[in-house]
Amino acid sequence: MSRELSSRYDPSDSEKELYREWEGQGFFRADEKLAQDPYVIVIPPPNVTNVLHMGHGLNNTIQDVLVRWRRMQGRDTLWLPGTDHAGIATQNVVERELAAEGSTRLDLGRDAFVERVWEWVREYGGQIIEQLKVIGCSCDWSRTRFTLDEGLSRAVREVFVRLYEKGLLYRGRYIINWCPRCTTALSNEESEHREHDGKLYRIRYPLADNTERFVEVATTRPETMLGDTALAVHPEDERYADLVDREAILPLVDRRLPIVADEFVDPEFGSGIVKVTPAHDPNDFEIAGRHDLEAIDILTDHARISDEAPEAYRGQDRFEAREAVLADLDRAGLLVQIEEHRHSIGHCYRCGTMVEPRLSLQWFVRMEPLARPGLEAYRDGKLRFYPQRYGRIYEHWMENIRDWCISRQLWWGHRIPVWYCQRETCGEMVVSREDPDRCPECSGSLEQDPDVLDTWFSSWLWPFSTLGWPEDTADLTVFYPTSTLCTASEILFFWVARMVMAGYEFMGELPFADVLIHGTVRDHIGRRMSKSLGNGIDPIEVVQLFGADAMRFTLIRGAALGTDLQLNYEDLESAFRPGRNFANKIWNAVRFALPYLQDADAVDPAERDLELADRWILSRFGATGEEVTEALETYRLHEGAELTHAFVWGDFCDWYLELVKGRLEGERGSDSRDAAAATLVYVTRSWLRLLHPVMPFITEELARRLPGEASESSLVLGPWPEPDRKWRDAGAEHAMEALQEFVATVRNLRSEYHVDPRTGVTVHLQRDAGDLEHALAVEEKGMYRLAGITNLDRSAPPADGPGASAVLRAGAEVFVPLSGVIDVDRERTRLQTEVGRLEDLLAKTSARLGDEAFLAKAPEDVVERERQKERSLAEQRDRLVEKRRALGPTG
């Protein structure tokens, strides 16, 4: 059995090697031929440009725990990995690289640029995949996909064509969100609203037929007035009834603006007159549609003033132009008022630039018909969210869904499969699965749409495009629909909701039933971890310092369902110490046990003559296993980790190992020793399994060292300790509880000499325990050494029924060492307050028991518990009072 184990666990010794072994054996590969009750997760594909951060760490650890657990349960498990081409993000990265070389994508030209991005992706992309292995992710790497793969590209094109054929896709000029830095359209979801302290300017426009009279409008964006084509008032606004159908003159431009009446105008806001800028405001665009107004786009792609505006402003940046316009208006005496105004403005989710609402020709998906089945699925309870509250957010969004702008003015991505005939007289548009050569109408030459599709237009197909769709593959049959989707809340709309829609539309089925949404990783003062703030923690560094298991445990235990996780990025030690210490604890517990164990001990404990401690730990394990399984089933992973931790540290290490130490020293072949050894092997392997999904490396490492048939096999393939009532033993648990309570009481008493009136057990307090304690442990034959410090007689096994008296033979002697010297005065005070506290509790309890309403209405077991509590409290109090007396009067 191998080399000596060090007293400290060093994860770097084994993690890499174990992972290589697991992967090499094909443990993570799903078998589409087995198809036994498959459990499937598709990874939220990280961007190819990404390097692993703690958010990924959390997200993927959660998925790995679920997947490993299900795999151990014997289900055919597939965790499908891959990356996303991330249109804007990736294009930006390469453009920055070009900029550093003093070049631009325009210099290179489209084909060369795209080739350059591919080179980048091949060279640096997908680093994150290797990093996922370092933290232990058990993905089926043989199925790794990329959103720009050939297969996935085919899926994208198929979807585009189908939607078009179904009339769910249209091209049109609408107001979209335009990022002037990325020079592309964005969807509504890609425009992030942020609060701004802006200003509201009141400007006067003279009337055309009476230039002495002015109307006043309010605007937050005065530069857009260059594109005004009308003014609007509310139809029922009496103040301005005489203005309707007259005209105003647009200052600085000298354009005549019709004054229209439109219900949209809120008479309460500002002056009650709105300037209408159809090309730069969604509402104004709507108004323009109703009144047949012209739209003038006064901005260029880079948000500079275009040639549509007066020459004086052309070429100015939008913010420069604002100042210039204001100055000119002011000079003309037309700027009447400036007030502070707080409002929210959209920003590009990739580069943070203020988004410009802009009229533009784009492709859109009609979403309402797609949303309907997804909405029903939620309302029917087929689609479930953990935590539930996200369901309501999803529902609200789906109910108010708006059409999706999917064309992007980028080069990196899926090219839109649409061709336009170049012959003006023809004007045919071809939407096709295959690249066409010539116009089918007139045989004229065709030009493909220059735009690419929104990255999310490939992501929303992920749960089935990765399985081979639109081909009818075995994978698709077996693994779709998937089981759980695990993600952060930020991409609920971007991705989750849309996958549901695509799932129904193209597969006729929900892509997953459970959506697990975890929190955000934040630093110790609550800020989101990010590169720009410099408060991120590199998971790989954490793995190197503390081990993957320690990191995983820390993340899982910290991430309660629906809550954010705070980690101190300045003090990694304090953030990850508990995880590392736990790993060390496990290591040492097993290290201690190993020398006492041999193959012969690995027999089923059921065949041994078990003692109380054995039956107790088996029972406790049974209960824990059941609770952990239940916690995992409801996605309360943190609770599973917590429960396992409490069992291993509290029950197994603190009590069972201590109870069993003496017995293990006994002679092989003796019933007591063999029972202890068999139980020890069995329970240890069992809790290693329970912990394996969270801490795969150390558990595997240790399980292999245990004797027994299973020592050759891997924990990876299970089995999972399924709930098994066989070992549950309420009697043993009660007896141990009594014992633990007794020991606690004894420690509390700190008496030099004490006899338990219930059992006649005598307690001695050893003042110089240092020398005595260990001697006592071995000196008296048949003594338990409890929790490291206490000796209890074990010679009276519970013959007939459990109970404290069965454990503690009347007249037995218990030795408890005294740590340090008691300060008598302090002790008296402590006892005094303790007695006071007990009296209060006792009074409350008695009062309750005297309450007829309580006795009448409370359930029987609650009343009984109250009675027991009353008795126990009285006993405790009496003992302490006596102790207090023994210490003598206050000095």
Next chain:
RNA sequence: GGGGCCUUAGCUCAGCUGGCUAGAGCGCUACGUUGACAUCGUAGAGGUCACUGGUUCGAGUCCAGUAGGCCCCACCA
């Protein structure tokens, strides 16, 4: 403007369907290096569960309101 969430020990948080003498980790205090573990052990201090009402035999847990904080959605210029 609409919707959602949070407020429990010095810190970060658990506490599911109401029964709690309210827990964990970290931190703090005292003692301890005794053969699994000082990456440890033992003992301990520390909480009017934000506030006010209500329902109930019983509320940290359910309901209403108040205060403070957070998030999402939204076209009031």
